[in-house]
Amino acid sequence: MALTGIEIYKFLPKTNCKKCGFPTCLAFAMKVSQKGVDITVCPDLSPEAKEALEAAGRPPIRLVTIGGDKRKIEVGNEVVMFRHEKTFYHPTGLMVRIKDSAPAEAIAKVAGEVAGYSVERVGMELALDGLALENESKDAATFVACVEAVKSKADLPLVLMSSDPAAMGAALEKAADGKPLIYAATKDNWDKMAELALKHGCPLAVHEAAGLGELAQLVEQINGAGIEDIVIDPGAHGFAQSLATLTQLRRLALKKSFRPLGYPIITFPGESSDTVEAEAVLAAQHVAKYAGIVVLDHFSPSMAYPLLTLRLNIYTDPQKPIQLTPKIYEIGAPKPDSPVCVTTNFSLTYFSIAGELESSGYPSWLLVADTEGLSVLTAWAAGKFDAEKIAKTVKDFNIAESISHRSLIIPGRVAVLRGELEEELPDWKIMVGPPEAMDIGGYLKKMWSA
Amino acid sequence: MPEVEVPLEKWTGKVNEVRLGGNGRQAVVVGGEATFPFLQFEGAIPNRPAVAIEVLDVQPTGWPSQLAAAWGNVLADPALWAKKAAEYGADIIALRLKSAHPEEGDTGAEEAKKTVDKVLAAMDLPLIVLGPEVAEKDNIVLVAASEAARGQRIALGNCEEKNYRTIGAACIADGHVAIAKTPIEINLAKQLNILLCDLGVSPESILMDPTTGALGYGLEYTYSVMERLRLACLTGDGMTSMPMICTVGEESWRQKESKSDIEVPATWGELEQRALIWEEMTASTLLNAGADIVVLRHPKTVEAIKATIDKLMG
Missing domain, CATH: 3.40.50.11600 (Rossmann fold)
Structure with a gap:
């Protein structure tokens, strides 16, 4: 939560020295709170005050980058509950899951299709953002082979999904340069997953479905190991539960500045859907209501196109309506x-x-x-x-x-x-x-x- | 373990409860929410959003073939169509008197009365009657519909700034509900509610139609205007507390995405699934923005959206 002018004022020297160009410290504080001037313009700010202000000024939901230099997405750093209050800044990353136990041709086919998919709308190219590779086989060598096969077909940000730190470590040896999201640290494996995230400089997903308190506790442990680039998975399934949980998480971050849960959220709408249409509709809810990354279990143009259109609608800045190219x-x-x-x-x-x-x-x-x-x-x-x-x-x-x-x-x-x-x-x-x-x-x- | 205390909003307002039907017909009550859509952890959601199926009084022309095929022969007869729609799970029938449009047959009060009588007799669900959206013709056929359905508490739309007096007066006289339609703008929506109340229509007899933009065709404007209207309602503004109705089917099925399989990019995907998802996604997104009634067209969408509402209601 951004600080108010009065809260900022408390950290200032209160000398009204005018060196910042403003008549009083309070006037300066007000301008800082409106982001009209940077706090560092005050020459007499104590180091302690500076640190406290910076900590307080951190975004309530951390901005997390997934992917390497060539293709990457940024998710998080949202500041409002409703798009009309300002705008939603970082469009939900839409990814497609591939299981390593699938036949090699099927893996190559989906990877190629997702990577090659792009559709034009109102002069913009809309595309999917990545692939989530799941170690369903539980076998490290199979997982590594899948990662390599996908990398040869698709230059997209990846999520690597395995609960086995050994398999994850082996896959990261091949894929770490692309800064994939490691999915996931759980209460059973978090220390080893955290080690891998540190070693490779990759973001880490934290999965805990027992409750928000348990999830926050696990995040704090992982913060303690020196990791800040986190994506959270509260394990919320279905329409009602995910709407409630994702709303609660957004509120905790924005209204309570609750740091342990101030991270982008990843969801898997296919896991609780009977049909492809139902998966698309639930994914749409997650796009509008607070997911940072949505991993789909199906890919077809007839579901991807509506979903990408919805994302474009929801993430359009309401204060700057899309202008059409005159033609x-x-x-x-x-x-x-x-x-x-x-x-x-x-x-x-x-x-x-x-x-x-x-x-x-x-x-x-x-x-x-x-x-x-x-x-x-x-x-x-x-x-x-x-x-x-x-x-x-x-x-x-x-x-x-x-x-x-x-x-x-x-x-x-x-x-x-x-x-x-x-x-x-x-x-x-x-x-x-x-x-x-x-x-x-x-x-x-x-x-x-x- | 860190203590997690989820912030709850203390809303002071809630959505009005509006009843349709009754008096021998089935009754449907919409509205009454004391929080944002489906957030049961925060406030009461006493009534589930209702699904209405749209029925036209003339055989539709230019409907995509999968939509027309899903209904078959009943499209030629509004009474059979309404009956079929009831079988397909509609909570409400929304009858559009399209034939009254000057370009579509220019029928008048007598025909409107007959159609309404026939449809009311064919099924026992609550009824919404919509005019051809030409103000002077709306006045004629909606007043006739109002008289034909006296005491059955149907909803009449649309009241717009131009003709709210006539439709509003008919609603008062015959005990119906007025649908106040405004063009995606919060202040105009509120203003029309005030005008209707000043006329003597009770706030519990008004539904708001904020004007629906389909997915890709202005959905985001409708979405945000609805969220703003609901926010104003929950913070205590009684003149924005009317339940909201969205004409989802009509808007999504007339877009190219739902109609065309030729001369469209291959990246749009297979038409049949794309078109269904288009209607479903428009509906589900607006339900999450506060829609209390969604008016749909395809039976499969009705099934899917009813299942979605079941899940959202928990």
Whole structure:
């Protein structure tokens, strides 16, 4: 939990010396609490105060990196319970589990598919983040062979899963350079797992399902061995239990600054799911409600794509809505005689209109103007969606080249722009669409005869 | 062992309980939560969220084939469709009077009354009646539906800023519940609730429709507006304490992801499973944001979401 101005003030020399550039120590403290200035700007801060402030300023949920220099993910360091309070910063890592007892071809196939999977959405490439390799065979040599096979197919962050420190040690000899997550230290093996984590400089998962107190105790023991890069597994299964447990863990970290549980959480939604759909839905809950890493037991594009879309939705900064790249979007498979509509690049505006066009039965050309992410009326009021901008959009993207007509449908909310637009685009017929997106289908049916 | 004391929030408000049906029909009560969704460790969740199945009064056109095939012949008859939906486990039937839309047949009060009578007679679940979402036509057919269902405590939607007086008055006169729909905005949602209450609609006779964005199509806006509405309710704002209804099926099945198997990237995966997950994930995510009623379309989604709710209720 970040300190308040008053709490910071207590650590300051209280001399009001102004050397920091602020009139009083209190004013300085207030600015520090808003993160407007760094605490080290105070030249007279005692070393003890500095250390105490740094400790208090540590993130309530530790940021943990999994993976090597080439491909890595960062999870944790979240600061709010609800995304509307600020934003969720570090998207949940989505990984797929491979068991070492599976046939070699199956291992190679899944590793290759997951590594090669990537899907484009609103101009972004969405991909899965890693593979979790489980030592189901209980045999060290089999585990090592699996690690090597996967490494040859996939350059992705890994989770190595074994309760046997010897097998884990053997696998780490081959994979430690990729800084995999070691899964997991338990109350039976934690000292040896901690040794391996220290030796190889890898993050360590801590698994204890008996209760949050027991989990916190084990984490403290492992902290005592010098390990800070920790991911916790409270062993929460199913919808209700995992929602309750993950909510409690997030609250303990944020509201109580409870250090022993202030770490990202790993979950395995497939373990309590009967069907692939159920696994996807539970994984979605974990993405929205507080998991740092979700390990899936199944991979198929038809479950990965919705899940990656959900993660994109939830981890979009609510204060900075996704702006679409201004360009011509083809809805359906438009032809030269298909309608041309123009709108703004506010994502929600785009999605409303694209959705209506999609279901209207009229494949269309949708021209998206650069309004810096503002919606139609707001952009119009701010002078970012005027006749000049629309005309420029029409010309810059050269939509005329793709179509056989010269009709342009503008949003009904900016009907007032029609006259000016007719001057800006003298060859064009300017049509005023409906004010609400949901009426586009009916409008096209009535008005579009090209 | 370190002592772990989970912080509990002391909420001062709770969601209103709204009853649908009764008087000879089955009754469903939604709302009443005294904490965020499914957090039984913190507060009471007296009623499970309800699953409504959407029924149209005209044969749907342009539905993806797997969705149409799941229902088969009953799509041509709203009464048979509603009966089938009851068999598939619906808690509530949501009847959309689409034929009243000027582009879809422009039917009027008489047809609306007949359809509502027929559907009410075909099954004994509570009913939601939704208009064609053209304000002036909504007024005509929803008032007719209201009269036809007098005393059966159905829900009428949508009340919007333009027509809340007519629909609200019908709800008061005939003992129904008003669905107040606003475009993904917390202040507009609250404002419409205030207007309806000022008109004389009791707070226990209002549901809020915050407007549903499907997965990938504005879901995050709906999600956060719902969380903010629920937070305002729990901190004591009575004018945001109405249970929330989300039209999940309608929104998710009209997206390209649920419809198209051609001219889409191979990375979207197999259509049938993708489309089902699209509806299920939209529903489950909004349930976790506070939805009290989800209106669904595919029978398999209904089954899956009912199972999910069972699990979430513990």
